[in-house]
Structure formats: structure tokens, C-alpha cells
Amino acid sequence: xxxxxxxxxxxxxxxxxxxxxxxxxxxxxxxxxxxxxxxxxxxxxxxxxxxxxxxxxxxxxxxxxxxxxxxxxxxxxxxxxxxxxxxxxxxxxxxxxxxxxxxxxxxxxxxxxxxxxxxxxxxxxxxxxxxxxxxxxxxxxxxxxxxxxxxxxxxxxxxxxxxxxxxxxxxxxxxxxxxxxxxxxxxxxxxxxxxxxxxxxxxxxxxxxxxxxxxxxxxxxxxxxxxxxxxxxxxxxxxxxxxxxxxxxxxxxxxxxxxxxxxxxxxxxxxxxxxxxxxxxxxxxxxxxxxxxxxxxxxxxxxxxxxxxxxxxxxxxx
Numbered sequence: 001x002x003x004x005x006x007x008x009x010x011x012x013x014x015x016x017x018x019x020x021x022x023x024x025x026x027x028x029x030x031x032x033x034x035x036x037x038x039x040x041x042x043x044x045x046x047x048x049x050x051x052x053x054x055x056x057x058x059x060x061x062x063x064x065x066x067x068x069x070x071x072x073x074x075x076x077x078x079x080x081x082x083x084x085x086x087x088x089x090x091x092x093x094x095x096x097x098x099x100x101x102x103x104x105x106x107x108x109x110x111x112x113x114x115x116x117x118x119x120x121x122x123x124x125x126x127x128x129x130x131x132x133x134x135x136x137x138x139x140x141x142x143x144x145x146x147x148x149x150x151x152x153x154x155x156x157x158x159x160x161x162x163x164x165x166x167x168x169x170x171x172x173x174x175x176x177x178x179x180x181x182x183x184x185x186x187x188x189x190x191x192x193x194x195x196x197x198x199x200x201x202x203x204x205x206x207x208x209x210x211x212x213x214x215x216x217x218x219x220x221x222x223x224x225x226x227x228x229x230x231x232x233x234x235x236x237x238x239x240x241x242x243x244x245x246x247x248x249x250x251x252x253x254x255x256x257x258x259x260x261x262x263x264x265x266x267x268x269x270x271x272x273x274x275x276x277x278x279x280x281x282x283x284x285x286x287x288x289x290x291x292x293x294x295x296x297x298x299x300x301x302x303x304x305x306x307x308x309x310x311x312x313x314x315x316x317x318x
Contacts, residue, residue, distance in 0.1 A: 009039075009040055013032050017032075043298060043301060046295050046298050047298055047301065047302050048203070048205065048206065049205060049206050049209065049295075050206070050209060050289050050291045050295040050296075050298065050299075051286065051287065051288050051289060051295075051298060051299045051302045052202050052203065052205075052206040052209075052210070052286070052287055052289075053284065053285065053286040053287075053302060053305075053306065054200040054201055054202050054261075054264075054284065054285050054286075055282075055284045056200065056201035056261055057198065057199065057200035057201070057218065057266075057282065057283040057284060057285040058198075058199065058280060058281065058282050058283060059196055059197070059198055059272060059277065059279050059280060059281055059283065060196070060197050060198075060199050060279075060280070061191060061192070061195050061196045061197070061279040061280070062191075062192045062195035063189050063190060063191050063192070064163050064164075064166075064189075064190040064192060065183065065186035065189060065190075066091060066160060066163075066168075066186055066187050066188045066189070066190050067181060067182065067183050067185070067186050067187065068094060068157065068160055068179045068180070068181055068187065069153075069154070069157035069181055070094060070099065070154050070157045070158060070179075070181060071178070071179065071180050071181060072094035072095045072096075072098070072099075072158065072178070072179055073094065073095045073176065073177070073178055073179070074092055074093070074094055074095075074173055074174070074175050074176065074177050074178070074179050074187075075093050075094065075095050075175055076092060076093040076175060077091075077092045077171070077173060077174065077175055078090045078091060078092060078093070079091045079092065079162075079168050079171070079188075080168075080171075081167075081168055081169060081170070081171040082167055082168070082169055083167055083168075084165070084166070084167045084193065085162050085165070085166065085167060085168075086162065086165055087161075087162055087163065087164045087165050088161050088162060089161060089162040090159055090160070090161055091160045091161060091162055091168065091188070091190075092160050092173060092179075092187065092188075093158060093159050093160070094157075094158040094159075094160070094179050095158070096155055096158040099151065099154045099155040099157075099158055100155055102151045102154070102155075103148065103151045103152055103155050106144055106147050106148045106151050107148060109144055110141065110144040110145065110148055113137055113140045113141045113144055114141055116137045116140075117134065117137035117138060117140075117141055120133040120134045120136075120137050121134055160187070162190065163190060163192075164190075164192050164193070164194070165192070165193045165194060166190055166191045166192045166193040166194075167190070167191055167193065168188050168189065168190055168191075169189055169190075169191055170188070170189050171188050172187065172188055173187040173188055191279065193273070196272045196273070196279055197265050198218060198230070198265070198266040198267075198268060198272065198283060198285070199236075199263050199264065199265055199266070200218075200263070200264050200266055200283070200285035201261030201262065201263055201264075202261055202262050202264055202287075203259075203261060203262075204259060204260070204261075204262060206289070207235065207262045209289040209291065210232060210235055210262075210264060210287055210289060211232065211235075211289065211290065212232055212233065212234060212235070213231055213232060214231060214232040214287050214288060214289050214290060215229070215230075215231055215287070215288045216229075216230045216231055216232055216266050216285060216286065216287045216288070217229055217230065217285070217286050217288075217303065217306055218230060218266060218268060218283050218284065218285045218286075219283065219284050219306060219307075219309065219310035219313070220275075220277060220281055220282070220283050221281065221282055221283075221313050221316065222277050222278075222281050223275065223277070224310060224311065224312075224313030224314045224316075225310055225311050225313070225314060226310065227306065227307055227310055228268050228269070228270055228275075229268070229269045229270075230266050230267050230268035230269055231266070231267055231269075232264060232265070232266060232267075232287060233265040233266060233267040234264070234265045235262065235263075235264050235265075236262070236263040236264070236265065239260040239261075239262065239263075240260065241257050241258060241259070241260035242260070264285075264287070266285055266287075284306065284309060284310075286302050286303070286306050288302065288303075
């Protein structure tokens with residue numbers, strides 16, 4: 001944006017020199033240069049503080065790595081990549097044979113234990129049995145019920161379902177492959193459709209001026225020439241650069257860390273899913289804070305520059 005302002009000022013100076021036939025000498029050039037430095041420098045500082053812009057913006061989204069609860073051979077993959085599905089939709093199936101056998105075995109043992117418990121109760125009531133036998137079979141029944149619940153859970157886990165509304169991307173699993181419950185070896189990546197957020201990183205200088213509800217605008221490289229309206233949804237209260245993990249390393253100030261940018265969530269008036277943009281695309285965002293006085297009028301310059309930048313995306317070639 002600074003380049004756009006310099007080019008605009010240079011074009012304006014050229015027009016003034018031509019129209020008013022101002023002689024080009026060391027005094028006129030010095031005046032034009034110094035005037036430009038003071039004027040543009042003041043405007044840039046004012047805009048950066050009261051109407052900040054960020055080119056470190058992107059549509060972020062949350063993914064869920066699909067890891068099975070049980071180990072087994074994949075016998076069926078029901079989901080198609082990049083096709084929206086509802087929560088609970090079957091994604092894939094694991095061979096249930098060993099888990100069904102385990103359920104049947106424990107169910108048989110439980111039926112036997114229940115029968116022995118009934119016999120022990122009848123014998124105790126007829127004075128032919130002991131309370132010890134009754135208590136022993138009660139415990140056996142309770143233990144087998146718990147084992148049966150675990151076995152049924154493992155059997156149900158052979159059918160892996162969608163954790164939420166969304167879609168699977170970069171499908172890596174095929175029938176015949178072995179599924180294992182190891183987080184480092186997910187079967188597929190599931191994109192949660194309701195998690196997309198436009199998040200912009202701003203310098204720390206204007207962060208105290210940015211408030212929830214402040215108007216904002218965004219442009220996307222993928223949609224040149226269009227400006228999308230929105231507002232500040234939230235200023236996140238933590239920066240990654242200050243994070244401390246639970247490890248043996250103590251805090252050291254000899255390591256040079258970057259200053260870090262403050263993440264700000266922008267809620268656009270237009271639904272992100274309706275834009276037809278791939279999740280993760282880059283963006284440029286401007287926020288117009290509620291500051292009174294002269295600097296409130298400078299917001300128009302930020303708006304013009306943002307639109308000029310948006311139109312310049314038509315000229316981007318890679």
C-alpha cells in the first residue's frame with residue numbers, strides 16, 4: 001500500500017509540474033520530495049495506528065485427523081473425497097470378525113454367570129448354599145458386564161463415522177490396508193465445514209485501538225476487484241511467540257523471537273462458504289477503528305488504497 005501511495009503522489013506531482021508549468025530545479029524538487037516524505041509519512045503512521053491494514057490474513061479452518069479406535073483390516077471405504085457429508089455418515093469400515101467373536105464369547109460367559117448367580121441365590125434361600133458364592137457370582141456378573149460394554153464399543157468402532165458436518169480431503173486409505181489406532185498414522189483428513197474463519201495478523205502498535213464490532217474490509221487474490229465488508233469478531237488474547245510448553249527447558253532471553261502479530265478474527269457479512277474459495281487462501285484486511293477527529297477522515301484513504309490493491313490483482317501472474 002505504501003508503494004501505491006508513493007506512485008499516486010508521484011503522478012500528482014508530475015501533473016502539478018506540467019499543468020502549472022513549475023520549473024524543475026533543486027528548490028522545487030526538494031520541496032516536492034520533502035513534502036511527500038512529511039505528508040505520506042504522517043498519513044502512513046496515522047493509518048497504521050488508527051486504521052491498520054494487514055496482508056498477513058488467511059481463511060483458516062480446523063481439521064480432524066481420522067484415527068480408528070481399533071486395529072483391523074479396512075474392508076470398505078464409503079466416503080468420496082471432497083464431497084460434503086453430514087455428521088455420523090459412515091466413512092469406512094474395519095473387519096469386525098474378531099470383535100464380534102469377542103462380544104459373543106463374553107455374552108456367553110455372562111449368561112453362564114447369571115445362571116450360576118440365580119442357582120446360588122436359590123441354594124442360599126433353601127439353606128443349601130452360602131452367601132460367599134452369591135457374592136462371588138455377583139462380582140463375576142458385574143465384571144463381565146463391563147467387559148461386554150468394552151467389547152461392544154470396540155465392535156461399534158469398526159464403523160468409522162464423520163465427527164461433524166464437513167468433507168474428507170486427501171483420502172489416503174484403501175480397502176485392504178491395515179488401520180491402527182496411532183495418532184501419527186491417520187487414515188484421512190476431515191475438514192470441519194463450520195470452522196472456517198478469516199483471521200488477520202496485525203502489529204502490536206494499533207492493537208489497543210481495535211475493538212469488537214469495528215468495521216472491516218477484506219480483499220482476496222482469488223477474487224480481484226471485489227471488496228467484502230465485515231467487522232471485528234474477536235481479538236485473540238494470546239500470541240504463539242509467548243507460548244511456554246511443559247518441558248524441561250527454562251525461559252531464556254538469549255533466543256531472539258520475532259515480535260509476533262496479534263490474531264484478529266474478521267466476520268464477513270457474506271458467508272465464507274458462498275464465496276467459492278478454497279479454504280486457506282490469502283487475503284488483505286483493513287480495520288477502521290472508532291477514532292474521532294482528523295484521523296477518522298483518513299479512513300477513506302485506506303479504503304481507496306485497499307480497492308486499488310484489489311484491482312491490481314488482475315495483473316498478478318505466476
